[in-house]
Amino acid sequence: RAKQDGKGSHRFFEPAMDAEAQARRAMEVDLHDALRNGELELHFQPLFGLSQNRVTAFEALLRWNHPVRGMVSPLQFIPLAEETGLIIPIGEWVIHEACRVAASWPDHIRIAVNVSPVQFRSSTLNSIVLQGLARSGLDPQRLELEITESLFIDNVEATLASLHSLRTLGVRVALDDFGTGYSSLSYLRSFPFDKLKIDRSFIVDLLAHEGATAIIRAITTLADALGMETTAEGVENSDQLDILRAQGCGQIQGYFFSKPIPAGDVAQLLQKLDQDRRAA
Ligand code: C2E
Ligand code: MG
Ligand code: MG
Numbered sequence: 021r022a023k024q025d026g027k028g029s030h031r032f033f034e035p036a037m038d039a040e041a042q043a044r045r046a047m048e049v050d051l052h053d054a055l056r057n058g059e060l061e062l063h064f065q066p067l068f069g070l071s072q073n074r075v076t077a078f079e080a081l082l083r084w085n086h087p088v089r090g091m092v093s094p095l096q097f098i099p100l101a102e103e104t105g106l107i108i109p110i111g112e113w114v115i116h117e118a119c120r121v122a123a124s125w126p127d128h129i130r131i132a133v134n135v136s137p138v139q140f141r142s143s144t145l146n147s148i149v150l151q152g153l154a155r156s157g158l159d160p161q162r163l164e165l166e167i168t169e170s171l172f173i174d175n176v177e178a179t180l181a182s183l184h185s186l187r188t189l190g191v192r193v194a195l196d197d198f199g200t201g202y203s204s205l206s207y208l209r210s211f212p213f214d215k216l217k218i219d220r221s222f223i224v225d226l227l228a229h230e231g232a233t234a235i236i237r238a239i240t241t242l243a244d245a246l247g248m249e250t251t252a253e254g255v256e257n258s259d260q261l262d263i264l265r266a267q268g269c270g271q272i273q274g275y276f277f278s279k280p281i282p283a284g285d286v287a288q289l290l291q292k293l294d295q296d297r298r299a300a
């Protein structure tokens with residue numbers, strides 16, 4: 021009883037913190053150890069090339085398997101990692117791990133890696149990418165970095181300079197979540213992205229709004245004219261797939277083909293999707 025009171029009274033002297041801030045702090049402490057404790061894991065989701073009629077790439081998606089909380093969504097912990105700067109060591113691990121895993125895949129399959137704006141603006145990204153390629157022996161052309169439009173809100177010049185220096189390493193650059201938020205077409209003219217990834221919100225709308233199909237057509241026409249590929253993200257059914265194919269979209273990513281899977285399941289998935297296309 022007395023012991024319990026003692027513990028309770030201890031809390032009394034802590035600075036006032038609301039429950040949310042406290043929870044964030046706890047998660048931050050845990051995230052700090054997550055990398056060292058081996059709680060971070062990459063899952064891989066296939067991108068299916070419609071003209072090739074096979075899987076052409078996988079996107080690496082970060083997973084945090086927390087010992088108590090279970091799987092924590094990247095939508096929750098990536099922002100925290102960005103605020104605390106932990107995204108730099110975590111992002112480094114992601115790049116190295118993604119290159120390492122992809123190096124064991126067939127040569128025609130690329131690996132796409134998400135790069136946070138914080139990571140992108142840091143001075144170490146180039147050397148981390150270079151090191152990831154060197155250690156794994158992965159052909160630079162098989163590595164695709166996914167960045168978002170938010171990088172163009174301010175300091176367009178610096179963003180373009182960084183993109184060009186990444187390009188000199190031989191890696192590809194894709195614009196993720198294209199069409200959301202801060203769209204301006206001027207940066208498409210300024211930098212030759214290898215690919216536009218059409219945001220899932222446009223795909224969700226495909227069956228509900230006629231206008232959504234026109235938007236897809238406009239994006240694929242624009243991308244074609246600029247020599248860029250297109251990937252539609254979040255494709256969940258064959259109706260969406262049919263529309264996207266008809267509108268000239270190059271690649272399909274989404275639960276329709278597969279959810280993100282652990283590295284150990286990739287070979288089996290490739291075999292299965294290969295069989296499906298031979299049967300089709
Ligand atoms: P993103 O890069 O746009 O990745 C696509 C997200 O859509 C993934 O969510 C994926 O699991 C989900 N998705 C794929 N197909 C479907 C579908 O058919 N339906 C639905 N409803 N969702 C689908 P996830 O894995 O939760 O990742 C969320 C976001 O977290 C990513 O969005 C990316 O911005 C960020 N992220 C993930 N891994 C990393 C990483 O290694 N580094 C950084 N900086 N960000 C990451
Ligand atoms: Mg992405
Ligand atoms: Mg995306």
Ligand code: MG
Binds near residue numbers: 220253
């Ligand atoms: Mg997205």
